[in-house]
Amino acid sequence: MAAPVPQFQTFISVKEFRELVQKTYEKEIAEDEKIDARDLQRFNENDDYTLRFIQHGQHGTTFDQERALRLFKASMEWRKRHNVYDISTSEFPAEFITRQALFFKNQDRHNNPLLHIAVRKLDKSKDDKEAVKRFLTYTFEEHLRQHPEQKIVLVFDMSETGLSHMDYELVKFIIASAQHFYPRLLAYMLIFKMPWLLTAAWKLIKTWLPPEADQFIKFVDEKSIQDYIAPDQLSEAMGGTARYD
Numbered sequence: 001m002a003a004p005v006p007q008f009q010t011f012i013s014v015k016e017f018r019e020l021v022q023k024t025y026e027k028e029i030a031e032d033e034k035i036d037a038r039d040l041q042r043f044n045e046n047d048d049y050t051l052r053f054i055q056h057g058q059h060g061t062t063f064d065q066e067r068a069l070r071l072f073k074a075s076m077e078w079r080k081r082h083n084v085y086d087i088s089t090s091e092f093p094a095e096f097i098t099r100q101a102l103f104f105k106n107q108d109r110h111n112n113p114l115l116h117i118a119v120r121k122l123d124k125s126k127d128d129k130e131a132v133k134r135f136l137t138y139t140f141e142e143h144l145r146q147h148p149e150q151k152i153v154l155v156f157d158m159s160e161t162g163l164s165h166m167d168y169e170l171v172k173f174i175i176a177s178a179q180h181f182y183p184r185l186l187a188y189m190l191i192f193k194m195p196w197l198l199t200a201a202w203k204l205i206k207t208w209l210p211p212e213a214d215q216f217i218k219f220v221d222e223k224s225i226q227d228y229i230a231p232d233q234l235s236e237a238m239g240g241t242a243r244y245d
Helices: 012-026 026-029 039-046 049-058 065-081 129-146 168-181 196-206 209-216
Strands: 102-107 115-120 152-157 186-192 217-220
Touching: 012 026, 012 049, 012 065, 012 209, 039 049, 039 065, 049 065, 065 168, 065 196, 102 129, 115 129, 129 168, 168 196, 186 209
Parallel strands: 115 152, 152 186, 186 217
Antiparallel strands: 102 115
16 A cells, blocks of 8 residues: 655644744835735635645754745745746647646545656657746646645656657756745655666656655556556556546
8 A cells, every 4th residue: 555645744823924924025025026916815815825835844843934934935936937827728739738748637545636747748859848847837836726735646657758758857847846836736756667768867857856855756667556546546558447538
């Protein structure tokens, strides 16, 4: 069976952390240049969203106030800089949807939604990298707005992939998003059927991750993936019984 998803106890209240943010970034908030007022409103009104920043600052039985505050600032400024609040499907060609290189489908054994990335359907030499990254941001953003309390499982389907599909820049962006822009959104990551040819690539990628990230990354095949995802939630291509049409 899969290990339980790591849980976090809160050592500072939502109200206290909001007051701390207001006091620390009073000037930035008042100037309204680096923080979108709509993002700040969500932070001040949605407890589940605020908790993500609090949990990021937790280490064992202590709360790292400076770490949580740095994340808040980095996330809010990034969102404002890239106009994340106004992102919509109208920015993307229909092919981004129909290609199904990136899509939500079914749940893991802990009822976390599965976000699939079919790496073989990406082509780093042809795809507009900035558009792909923005589409990924849109996907994260939509989930967070609809389910602010939910984490997700990222399923990297590496079957039938080669060097032409492996985009380090995109992978780094995904890692940065999970670490700095969408705190505590990622429950864990499954790497399905890693080709031997790309093993060295993932060793490099692991150097970009914090030490605690190891517990969140699982390399799986058709058999071991069922420790995390029940067969009826898993596609036939991955050894399950669900139809992914």
